[in-house]
Amino acid sequence: MPIVRFLTAGESHGKALVGIVDGIPSGFFLSADDIDQDLKRRQGGYGRGGRMKIEADRGEIISGVRWGKTLGSPISLQIVNKDWDNWQQGMSGYETDALSIPSVVKPRPGHADLAGAVKYNTKDIRDILERSSARETAMRVALGAVAKKILSEFDIVIGSYVCRIGSARYNKPVPSLEKQLLALFRLAEKSPVRCPDNVATRKMVACINRAIRNNHSLGGLFVVFATGLPMGLGSHVQWDRKLDGQLAQAIMSIQAIKGVEIGSGFAMASQPGSEVMDEIYYRKSSDPEIMPFVRKTNHAGGIEGGMANGMPVTLTAAMKPIPTLRKPLASVDIVTKRPLAAAYERSDVCAVPAAAVVGEAMVALTIVNAFLEKFGGDSREEILRNYNSYRAYIRKY
Ligand SMILES: Cc1cc2nc3c(=O)[nH]c(=O)nc-3n(C[C@H](O)[C@H](O)[C@H](O)COP(=O)(O)O)c2cc1C
Numbered sequence: 001m002p003i004v005r006f007l008t009a010g011e012s013h014g015k016a017l018v019g020i021v022d023g024i025p026s027g028f029f030l031s032a033d034d035i036d037q038d039l040k041r042r043q044g045g046y047g048r049g050g051r052m053k054i055e056a057d058r059g060e061i062i063s064g065v066r067w068g069k070t071l072g073s074p075i076s077l078q079i080v081n082k083d084w085d086n087w088q089q090g091m092s093g094y095e096t097d098a099l100s101i102p103s104v105v106k107p108r109p110g111h112a113d114l115a116g117a118v119k120y121n122t123k124d125i126r127d128i129l130e131r132s133s134a135r136e137t138a139m140r141v142a143l144g145a146v147a148k149k150i151l152s153e154f155d156i157v158i159g160s161y162v163c164r165i166g167s168a169r170y171n172k173p174v175p176s177l178e179k180q181l182l183a184l185f186r187l188a189e190k191s192p193v194r195c196p197d198n199v200a201t202r203k204m205v206a207c208i209n210r211a212i213r214n215n216h217s218l219g220g221l222f223v224v225f226a227t228g229l230p231m232g233l234g235s236h237v238q239w240d241r242k243l244d245g246q247l248a249q250a251i252m253s254i255q256a257i258k259g260v261e262i263g264s265g266f267a268m269a270s271q272p273g274s275e276v277m278d279e280i281y282y283r284k285s286s287d288p289e290i291m292p293f294v295r296k297t298n299h300a301g302g303i304e305g306g307m308a309n310g311m312p313v314t315l316t317a318a319m320k321p322i323p324t325l326r327k328p329l330a331s332v333d334i335v336t337k338r339p340l341a342a343a344y345e346r347s348d349v350c351a352v353p354a355a356a357v358v359g360e361a362m363v364a365l366t367i368v369n370a371f372l373e374k375f376g377g378d379s380r381e382e383i384l385r386n387y388n389s390y391r392a393y394i395r396k397y
Contacts (some may be wrong), residue, residue: 034145139178223315232307
């Protein structure tokens with residue numbers, strides 16, 4: 001069983017999203033502001049639809065925190081849906097409100113609509129789409145912000161940037177070094193599409209504008225990285241303890257993500273081994289912050305044998321285009337079985353910048369689990385002791 005477990009609940013137009021993260025030790029500072037900053041980052045990005053103009057997501061801490069510090073008990077959060085005002089009957093839990101809005105019967109290709117309706121035996125696709133919607137990712141981001149806050153106490157930073165939207169690219173390879181990654185992250189934070197390069201940003205915005213004009217939608221690629229990880233998170237000894245496997249699952253679980261690459265991933269498949277293994281060097285330093293084993297390259301994306309190797313963890317994720325289309329594709333009425341055009345419901349045209357923020361959250365939740373598995377304890381102080389003694393051990397190894 002993982003040390004850190006989390007669950008989300010809530011429908012897209014329901015009253016609220018709720019989430020629980022269990023396994024966070026006591027004594028860590030946590031405020032609603034820590035959560036809201038990331039919620040705001042997820043809501044932004046050029047190409048989002050009308051829903052994001054309605055919502056102004058705020059994370060409310062319901063339990064597990066007292067006077068600004070974690071208690072060690074489950075932390076539960078709530079994000080109220082402002083749009084609930086318009087859906088109180090349509091999404092009501094009471095039988096007396098049934099049939100207050102028409103059923104959705106036109107499944108959208110690329111969505112959970114058809115398989116979900118058949119599997120859960122419903123003739124109203126709203127029963128499915130409300131939960132399959134990526135609105136759920138707001139709560140993942142809130143829970144991820146809790147994980148990031150814990151990791152920040154150990155100088156672990158998790159960030160992201162967008163490197164492709166449709167045909168517009170930022171083509172530079174993912175850098176190997178912490179400093180370079182952090183610099184790209186700072187630049188990306190200023191871009192409307194979360195891309196570190198101005199020219200590429202302009203091309204991406206133009207690409208989205210073209211898609212809006214032509215009633216298309218777009219996907220893309222984004223990079224998520226984690227710096228400051230101590231060597232040895234994860235393990236080689238069992239398939240489900242491998243950090244790269246856990247990260248891939250976490251990222252693939254995000255709506256519309258269809259590919260994940262750790263480090264130089266796919267490119268390595270066509271290169272000779274001598275060019276893509278990261279050579280090992282030893283550098284003794286009087287600075288206790290500098291760990292002795294170093295690499296000049298990072299094709300491995302900071303993970304070897306399922307374990308963090310001390311270099312930044314880097315991964316690239318591929319997001320498919322948004323499936324809800326203004327110019328809808330062919331579908332079939334699930335009641336009459338007649339051919340018709342798929343349903344259109346207010347939708348994003350491109351959500352790659354937002355998905356990158358969700359990616360950060362999933363990476364943070366995965367890494368905080370691996371971190372607490374390695375340095376486990378019930379309180380911040382206990383974990384700090386374990387962490388510091390491990391670092392001292394590595395320096396003398
Ligand atoms: C941040 C984010 C926002 C999204 N916004 C939309 C949207 O507005 N409309 C839509 O049809 N799909 C949107 N998606 C994608 C769908 O949720 C996703 O394609 C769908 O649930 C089917 O799941 P699958 O693509 O993983 O198979 C979004 C995904 C993410 C990560």
